[in-house]
Amino acid sequence: MATKSNKRDNISTGNAGEYFVAGELERHGFTAAIPMSNVKDFDILAINRTTYEQFAIQVKTTSFKRKKWTLGAKNEKIVGKNIVYFLVALNNLDQPEYHIVPSAVVAKEIYDSHRKWLATPGKNGQPHNDNPIREFHDEEDKFLDNWSCLS
Numbered sequence: 001m002a003t004k005s006n007k008r009d010n011i012s013t014g015n016a017g018e019y020f021v022a023g024e025l026e027r028h029g030f031t032a033a034i035p036m037s038n039v040k041d042f043d044i045l046a047i048n049r050t051t052y053e054q055f056a057i058q059v060k061t062t063s064f065k066r067k068k069w070t071l072g073a074k075n076e077k078i079v080g081k082n083i084v085y086f087l088v089a090l091n092n093l094d095q096p097e098y099h100i101v102p103s104a105v106v107a108k109e110i111y112d113s114h115r116k117w118l119a120t121p122g123k124n125g126q127p128h129n130d131n132p133i134r135e136f137h138d139e140e141d142k143f144l145d146n147w148s149c150l151s
Contacts, residue, residue, distance in 0.1 A: 064089065098145055
């Protein structure tokens with residue numbers, strides 16, 4: 001069970017990731033708006049200042065150097081041409097890394113990897129119980145600084 005301190009740390013990590021992403025979007029020619037209230041399926045609205053193209057940005061952040069982010073089953077269904085995930089690794093407060101991934105790639109990857117996990121026997125050969133937790137991995141940095149998703 002999460003303690004109040006752990007929950008507060010997770011919220012702080014998530015907030016830090018959103019503000020880091022907003023700053024990077026601004027540096028790359030976008031106007032970034034973080035909604036004042038919680039929005040169901042995105043964290044930042046980004047508008048390209050040259051083309052006026054709009055993007056819904058979903059931010060997931062880890063405070064560690066690992067390239068693994070936790071998502072939910074609902075993320076298997078959040079797909080759109082202009083929906084992009086920024087998966088942020090804060091690297092223990094060193095230089096943050098931004099893994100920028102199209103929503104269709106995230107949805108397919110977490111769906112496929114979860115199905116594979118369910119089909120793989122767990123402890124003592126027992127089947128895994130289904131749950132809403134999904135994970136996205138980018139150990140090979142395939143999506144590191146992948147700004148082409150926004151062009």
